[in-house]
Amino acid sequence: MKKIAVVYWSGTGNTEKMAEAVFKGAESAGAEASLFNVNDFSADMADNFDVIAFGCPSMGAEVLEEAEFEPVYSACRDKLTGKTVGIFGSYGWGDGEWMRNWEEDVLQAGASVPHGYLIINETPDDAGLETCKNYGINLVK
Incomplete structure (x- = not known):
């Protein structure tokens, strides 16, 4: 059974809704899925998962959120070699x-x-959430 972490940051709730749907999709595909706000995830945890799905909205001049999300992603970056990532x-x-x-x-x-x-x-919308769910399913296939 694949272990997947869905790690997200959300300012308005839109990316959080996406993350929840990706998580539900992965879970429905039989994965051992975990959902984390980025503040509850660290690079030390990355080795515990086969797949990591990162969620972050576009900020400012089309960049990742810099105060909370980007530092955690950067810390995880060296642990992504050989992993499946969404x-x-x-x-x-x-x-x-x-x-x-x-x-x-x-x-x-x-x-x-x-x-x-x-x-x-x-x-x-509902179609978008279904797309997110399917994305989660596909990540664990």
Whole structure:
């Protein structure tokens, strides 16, 4: 049974909703899934999981949230080599540049991102939440 951590930061609740749906999808696919606010996760925990799904919205000039999320992600980066990773988040402007840059960084860390990234504009609707759930299912297949 694969162990997956879904680790997120959310300012408005949109990425939190996405994270909950990714978590439910992974759980429904038979994974041992854990959902963490980024403040409850550390690099020391990364080795305990086969798959890590990181969720962070676009901030400022299309960057990761810098005060809470980015330091935890950066600390985990060296532990991603050989792992399956998912990345997701919501955005309100721009074209997803922050996610493309983030995906490139994850790949450079030596991780596999077999299902690409998932972005949703603003609040996920029912179809968006279903997409998030399927993303979680696919991460553990």
